[in-house]
Amino acid sequence: MTLALKRLTRHFSALAALDDVSLDIADGEFLALVGPSGSGKTTLLRILAGLDYPDEGSVTRNGQDFLAASARERNVGLVFQHYALFRHLTVRENVAFGLRVRPRRRRPSRDQIRARVDGLLKRVQLADLGSRYPSQLSGGQRQRVALARALAVEPDVLLLDEPFGALDAQVRTALRRWLRELHEELGLTTVFVTHDQEEALELADRLVVMNKGRIEQVGPPHVIYQDPATPFVCEFIGRTNRIVMERRGDTWAAGGWSVTAGSSGGRFRSAVAYIRPEHLSLSVPEGKPAWGARLRHVYLAGSIAHLDIHIAEIDQTLEVDVASEDLGRLALTPGTALRVAPTRLVAFPLDDSPAGLPVVGERWVMQDRG
Incomplete structure (x- = not known):
């Protein structure tokens, strides 16, 4: 039936x-x-x-x-x-x-x-x-x-x-x-x-x-x-971080972090990236693109710890999820300085209107294969 x-x-x-x-x-x-x-x-x-x-x-x-x-x-x-x-x-x-x-x-x-x-x-x-x-x-x-x-x-x-x-x-x-x-x-x-x-x-x-x-x-x-x-689906289903990126030559960038653009959104000057809390790495090696961040709060929820980190260069507070057992291993306490970068994101280009609205039908996924 x-x-x-x-x-x-x-x-x-x-x-x-x-x-x-x-x-x-x-x-x-x-x-x-x-x-x-x-x-x-x-x-x-x-x-x-x-x-x-x-x-x-x-x-x-x-x-x-x-x-x-x-x-x-x-x-x-x-x-x-x-x-x-x-x-x-x-x-x-x-x-x-x-x-x-x-x-x-x-x-x-x-x-x-x-x-x-x-x-x-x-x-x-x-x-x-x-x-x-x-x-x-x-x-x-x-x-x-x-x-x-x-x-x-x-x-x-x-x-x-x-x-x-x-x-x-x-x-x-x-x-x-x-x-x-x-x-x-x-x-x-x-x-x-x-x-x-x-x-x-x-x-x-x-x-x-x-x-x-x-x-x-x-x-x-x-x-x-x-x-x-x-x-809409990015924001409605699950929790997500929203970051606006700018086109800089052959990269998309926000503050000190950037990712190779490839063929994505070549005719657009800006885009919005959606990053799940579990798709943010807190220990990016020196020499790789990253944001400098500071840990503000730790909220324990059983086996998962929800972190609030502030990134001064883009003036945003992001949510990060880690396993509770990793708090000690990574020495994560309020005030800790971190180097942070997305491991995966979904992005949509923004039009040139004053409101900067997402363009219907344009979408791409970026993932750190390293």
Whole structure:
């Protein structure tokens, strides 16, 4: 089952919630929609669920018009951030609800419903809590009930709208790994909306990065992170340092650091470089291009140490990530003088306007092979 979205457009007054969106969703895929608020993620999910309709465009499933089917006929499971459980029904009754409201000719027997609900409660690790009410459950347990209810109708597509947004960090981590295992075990096609980049990078087969109703980039998580296609993706996915470079003969340079330009951006005078915190070397040998920097702060975060370093010659403070065990080996304490240079960066040329905007369609990657 392949879902093909073609040139979807959806306006709310003058706002384009979706603007010419095209996307294919493969059978059995775990797809994450990420982007800031207002980027169109939830609107796209609601269209797939049958809760909204596009102004233009089409959605087909195996060549058939998906939009012509009612929400019930589409056979999708939908899970919201705030559970949407029926407070007056027990856990067991909540999970069985979608089966019991089916038309009589499609409704399973009571014994079949009971067997399916029991199986799902066992699968979501709630087998002993079927007689409880939602108010008697923790947030993580309620979210698992919501997932079981969505799975009870045996959906072709599972749609998740910020399902873990109301949970604390530890519960989120446990549930998202459990969800990924469940997705693989049941062979589901899952479309997942989240603001949490770490969640998306960990769970998804592919990420769809959205901005202002349009798709900026689609690809596997490692490609999105390592090779972002646009400045927006660079800044939205993960942490990054932004540095403006100038063309100096056959090099791109910023302060005392430079890199051979080669054939990159030959007709441009300036460019913006995006450098991940882990792609900054703190011990560049003398004689190689580098910035002189001073370590300002060290923030320990378990096995990783986040450093703030200040580079006076370009008047910027950059973020650097190192392994916590390297702090002692490199004698990294506040005030330490360092020689710093990127080992890898993604760059975009800037136009000659006063704002110096990135040029659409121009991009290159530079990497220190030494």
